[in-house]
Amino acid sequence: MQCASCGAQxxxxxxxxxxxxxxxxxxxxxxxxxxITVMFCDxxxxxxxxxxxxxxxxxEVTGAYHDVCSAVIARHEGHIAQYLGDGLLVYFGYPxxxxxxxxxxxxxxxxxxxxMDALNVRLARERKLELAVRIGIHTGPVVVGExxxxxxxxxxxxxxxxxxxxxxxxxxxxxxxxVSGDTQGITxxxxxxxxxxxRDLKGVADEIPLFRVIGETDAATRVDVARxxxxxxxxxxxxxxxxxxxxxxxxxxxxxxxxxxxxxxQVDGVLSVVNPLLSYDQWKKVKELWNxxxxxxxxxxR
Numbered sequence: 169m170q171c172a173s174c175g176a177q178x179x180x181x182x183x184x185x186x187x188x189x190x191x192x193x194x195x196x197x198x199x200x201x202x203x204i205t206v207m208f209c210d211x212x213x214x215x216x217x218x219x220x221x222x223x224x225x226x227x228e229v230t231g232a233y234h235d236v237c238s239a240v241i242a243r244h245e246g247h248i249a250q251y252l253g254d255g256l257l258v259y260f261g262y263p264x265x266x267x268x269x270x271x272x273x274x275x276x277x278x279x280x281x282x283x284m285d286a287l288n289v290r291l292a293r294e295r296k297l298e299l300a301v302r303i304g305i306h307t308g309p310v311v312v313g314e315x316x317x318x319x320x321x322x323x324x325x326x327x328x329x330x331x332x333x334x335x336x337x338x339x340x341x342x343x344x345x346x347v348s349g350d351t352q353g354i355t356x357x358x359x360x361x362x363x364x365x366x367r368d369l370k371g372v373a374d375e376i377p378l379f380r381v382i383g384e385t386d387a388a389t390r391v392d393v394a395r396x397x398x399x400x401x402x403x404x405x406x407x408x409x410x411x412x413x414x415x416x417x418x419x420x421x422x423x424x425x426x427x428x429x430x431x432x433x434q435v436d437g438v439l440s441v442v443n444p445l446l447s448y449d450q451w452k453k454v455k456e457l458w459n460x461x462x463x464x465x466x467x468x469x470r
Contacts, residue, residue, distance in 0.1 A: 201309065204325060306329055332372060335371070
C-alpha cells in the first residue's frame with residue numbers, strides 16, 4: 169500500500185507508514201499530471217557480459233552496479249520506478265518534488281559515472297572486467313498513476329517524457345550522459361555541455377536538440393548563473409545607485425543618526441529576494457556597508 173503522505177510503498181496489512189509514520193488508508197488510485205525529470209540508465213554490453221559470466225557471478229556484478237546507482241539516486245532524493253534487468257528507470261520530481269529536480273538528476277548522473285569508474289577499479293582487480301553505462305535524461309510533463317492489473321500494479325509515468333529519455337540513453341556513448349534541450353535549458357549555467365546538434369530519434373516526430381554533459385560548474389545558485397550570463401541593467405535608479413557608489417558617505421550619515429538616538433531594522437534575504445538586478449559587486453558593497461553600520465551600532469552602545 170502506498171502512503172498518501174510521503175509516497176512510500178508499504179506491505180499490505182500495515183496500519184502505519186514505515187517511512188513517515190502516517191496512518192495508512194486505502195485510497196482510490198488517482199492519475200496526476202506533473203512535470204518531472206526522467207533518467208534512463210543502462211548497462212552497456214550486458215548480453216556479452218552474460219555470455220562471459222556464469223549466472224551467479226553475473227548477478228553479483230549487476231548487483232554491484234545497482235548498488236552504485238541506487239546510493240547516488242537516494243542521496244539526491246530520486247525515485248527508482250523500475251529495475252529493467254540491467255537498466256534503471258528513475259524519476260526526479262515524483263513522488264517527492266523539489267524545485268531543482270532537473271539539476272538533481274544531472275548531478276546524480278555525473279556521480280553515477282564517477283561511481284562506475286571507482287567500481288571498475290575493483291572489478292578489474294577481482295574479475296578482470298570493466299563495466300560501462302549510458303544515461304539519458306529528459307524533463308517534461310507526464311501523467312503518473314497506477315498501471316497494471318491483478319496483483320501486478322505499479323505507479324508509472326506515462327507520456328512522451330519517459331520515452332524520450334529512453335531514446336536519449338540509446339544514442340549516448342558508453343560512459344557518457346546525454347540530455348535533451350529542455351533539460352539543458354533548465355540547468356544551463358550549473359553544468360557544462362557539448363552540443364550534439366538536433367537529431368531524429370526513432371518514434372519521435374520532431375528533431376530533438378541533444379547535449380552531452382561534460383561536468384559541473386562552480387555555480388551554486390541562480391545568482392551565480394546570472395552573473396555568468398549577465399543581468400539586465402538597472403533603469404531609473406541613479407540616485408539609489410549613487411548611494412551604493414558612495415558607501416562611506418551613507419555610513420557617516422547612519423552613524424550620526426544612531427548616535428542621535430535613531431534606530432534601524434535589519435531585513436535578511438538572499439540577493440534574488442532583495443533585488444535580482446543588483447550586480448554581485450554592488451551587492452558586496454551593500455554587505456560591506458551593513459557590516460559598518462552594525463559596528464557603529466555597537467560603538468554607540470545600542
